Amino acid sequence: PSWVPEDIFPTKTASSQINYWQPLGTLYVAASLLEAGHEVRFLNGAFLSHDEIIDETERYKPDFAGIYSTTFGWSMAKNTAGDIRRRMKDVFIVAGGPYPIALKGGCLEDAKSLDAVVTGEGEATLVELLERLSRGIPLNGLKGLAYREGDLVVENPPRPLIDDLDSLPFPARELLGKSDSYIPPPATYRRRPVAVVISSRGCNRRCIFCFQIDRQRAKGIRYRSIDNVMKEIEHCLRQGYREIKFIDDTLAADYGRALELAEEIRRRGLDFTWFASACVHQVDRRLLKAFRDAGCWAILMGAESGVQKNLNTLRKGITLEQIRRAVRDAKDVGLRVFTPFLIGIPGETYEEALKTIDFACELDPDMANFHSLTPFPGTDLFDNLERFGTVSDDLKDYTYQGAAFTPYTMGRDDIRELRQIAFRRFYSRPGFLIRRLLSIRTLHDVVISAKGLKGLLWLWLKRDLFHPNTGR
Structure with a gap:
């Protein structure tokens, strides 16, 4: 979602200025999706307004939209999910990041526009999720996911943490655009x-x-x-x-x-x-x-x-x-x-x-x-x-x-x-x-x-x- 780094690291302090670190977790997930054969577009709310994110998403016409959220950014993430849903009724919207991992199904109770949240490391979970969605396979039993089934929120068992980190592709930094930004x-x-x-x-x-x-x-x-x-x-x-x-x-x-x-x-x-x-x-x-x-x-x-x-x-x-x-x-x-x-x-x-x-x-x-x-x-x-x-x-x-x-x-x-x-x-x-x-x-x-x-x-x-x- 759109956010302003100044809100977290104000320039008016002695040691913290602007703070645009690369979103490494998101880039790892993107790399895993690319490796699995999916087309991926990355939009960074540090450089785009809320309206620009929604407009870009609508132009891209994705089947799936993933939103990263911290605790601080949860209200912005909810707004982003809601506006995407209003523009694109059929897109499957998932949230991940520290806040959804901690709250799990609670995020689905709070944000009705979300279809699911990732409850742990996202690389394998999202690859399997997109595979199931593309083949029409139900989401029950998909480890590391909480999802909406009608009016119910279902929390699947956690996915084991990735032991072999060498098996992961390198983060998809090529999606960032100008690295010097x-x-x-x-x-x-x-x-x-x-x-x-x-x-x-x-x-x-x-x-x-x-x-x-x-x-x-x-x-x-x-x-x-x-x-x-x-x-x-x-x-x-x-x-x-x-x-x-x-x-x-x-x-x-x-x-x-x-x-x-x-x-x-x-x-x-x-x-x-x-x-x-x-x-x-x-x-x-x-x-x-x-x-x-x-x-x-x-x-x-x-x-x-x-x-x-x-x-x-x-x-x-x-x-x-x-x-x-x-x-x-x-x-x-x-x-x-x-x-x-x-x-x-x-x-x-x-x-x-x-x-x-x-x-x-x-x-x-x-x-x-x-x-x-x-x-x-x-x-x-x-x-x-x-x-x-x-x-x-x-x-x-x-x-x-x-x-x-x-x-x-x-x-x-x-x-x-x-x-x-x-x-x-x-x-x-x-x-x-x-x-x-x-x-x-x-x-x-x-x-x-x-x-x-x-x-x-x-x-x-x-x-x-x-x-x-x-x-x-």
Whole structure:
């Protein structure tokens, strides 16, 4: 559906600008449908208005329409499905994505224009669904699907997760159009265009705020072979991409495999830069140096809080000292370090949030973000809301910026105020500003610094940046 990235990553903050990442999950599904012999058209609501999407869909006259939806985007997804149905009575409309996966048949109860929702990984489910529809075979027993049968909503059994990730075709990036339209936040890349790649699926950790299809973590992490990952990287380079952003939940969960990947990238001598994500307790100086030597220029490592009690509440499984060590080691070997933090953790007080801001300044990463903790459906936080705090009824608040969740220990305006304090303090430090100025080497560095300065001015000039009633 049509959406505006500004709604999620406003330009008027110090570290988040426009955010056009490639929709990797949708491109995997599209690739599987293409491989099965179907004609596929991809419409991205980041670049099209609602009316343009409906008009383009009507011109294309599809037999089948798939709509991706997050929690934040559910109302737009419903509107899109409704308007497609009004224009095209016979098209079969399916929704997928995190929100439909979490709510399953509940989405069909809420959106009468939908015929079905995918309740897990979509590649095999949609290929089988289209095969059945084309042959007139009933949908009962089709694993991974909830569907409408007359006035009833039927939830079929879940589909097993895909074990052999190497068997999947590479994401259909050729459907994106101009790859350079997908411009990530300026400070998060060195070269353009940027391709998003995932070398594994799943996570074996149990953070209360993280959505996973495998709720019980029964499958743990499913890995692609190093050779398969390298073939995709080479494929991206042939398509013209010059940087890779790995979006694995943690690239270093298997230390030996992460080291092997870095060594193979270096051995092949390919011309690209890359960005990694990892958990602080899974990296050391040796691995970080191997990343750097293979062309990695930056790493994101979740810090979340500067108070151990609150890390324990989140079930992060890490310590403050592990965070300090990982950030220090990454900086020492020459990597840029990105560290996200959370405000509004269950049980967190206003004073503890200030300690987290102090901790962020102590760590002194190259970039820090301060998100509102968000209770996305399908997470333990969402399932235990009465125990942890209160929640907004407006799904449009379900972004990292919207303060959808408020713990019993602080107010919603407190969260918004603390976020503004955090951005102001972190990005206004003289040492940070001087270091950024001295690091300018290229025109891209100038652009990043200019946008950062604009965000910093907004943080100081507009006191109610995150809410019109901010204040204590």
